[in-house]
Each structure stands twice: as C-alpha cells, then as structure tokens.
Amino acid sequence: MKTLIAYFTMGGRTKKTAKAIANSLTNYEVTFFLIELTGKFIEKIKMLDKYENGDFSAIETELNALDVKDYDLIIIGMPTYGSKPPNAFNEIISRMKNLSGKRAIVFTTARFSGGKALEYMKTKIEEVGAQVVNKAKFRRLFYLGVKKSSKFGKEINEG
C-alpha cells in the first residue's frame, strides 16, 4: 500500500510528528509532500505571510505536480495557527489532484489546543469528497515527543 504524507512545518514539530508516524507505517510505502519554512526567523515569517496571503508562487511547481492518484491513503499534518491550520492547508487540498474518493487522515500539532483545527481540516477534506477515517491532535506546550505519534502510526499501520 502507498501513502502520501503531506505536511507543513515552520518550527519542526509537525515534521518530527510526521516522521514518527511514517516510521510506524511498515505496511506502507511512504512518500512525503512537505512545505517547510526555512532560514532565519524573519525569513520564515515573511514566507508565512506570503502563504497566508495566498501567494504560493515559490512552490508553484511542486503544487502543480501534486497528484494522489496512486495512493491508498493520504495523511495531512498541520500546525495549529489561531485555532486553524495555516492557509497552506487550503492550498494543498485545492491543488491535490484525485483526492476525491480517497481515504484520508488528518493530524495537527499545537501548544495549547488544536481541536478546532482538526475539525476544520476534516470538514474541508470531506467537502472535496475524501473520507476522513482517523484524526489526531498532538499537543504539548514545550517539548513535543514522539511517543503518541509513533503509537498513532502503529494504529494506522494495523488499519
């Protein structure tokens, strides 16, 4: 079976979580689609600002190639920004070809809450015709370990 894990990360916590989930998916061939903000803090903020304002020109090629036709499962992971995922989430799901009819899983990382972000993601994905079969929130104010995400990965792996 094949799975695509699409995630966005600015501070690395969602990336770490996505990798921990992936490491547990021994029954799957895993491919990543990542939007990772890099560089100095100010550079990250500038990039985030562009994305939040709908300017995805920097990753247009990657977004254009985003097609999930060959995947059995789509996993989307996002940080929680103001109780929602970043705008990159909307862009990813609107640009993802053949998402309709697929099985999907969503997760979010957060410091305080994150519940609303998950519901938002589930609703939006279902609007484009995919089925959200599982969801998880990984919340820690400071250090976010991988115990829970590895366990979640195992749960997915065993289907």
Ligand SMILES: Cc1cc2nc3c(=O)[nH]c(=O)nc-3n(C[C@H](O)[C@H](O)[C@H](O)COP(=O)(O)O)c2cc1C
């Ligand atoms: C602009 C911004 C807004 C945030 N808003 C929230 C929030 O509403 N609720 C929350 O629990 N955490 C919030 N956080 C914390 C992030 O969700 C959390 O640190 C997340 O794990 C970051 O993921 P990343 O390291 O992959 O970028 C916010 C962080 C930033 C930078």
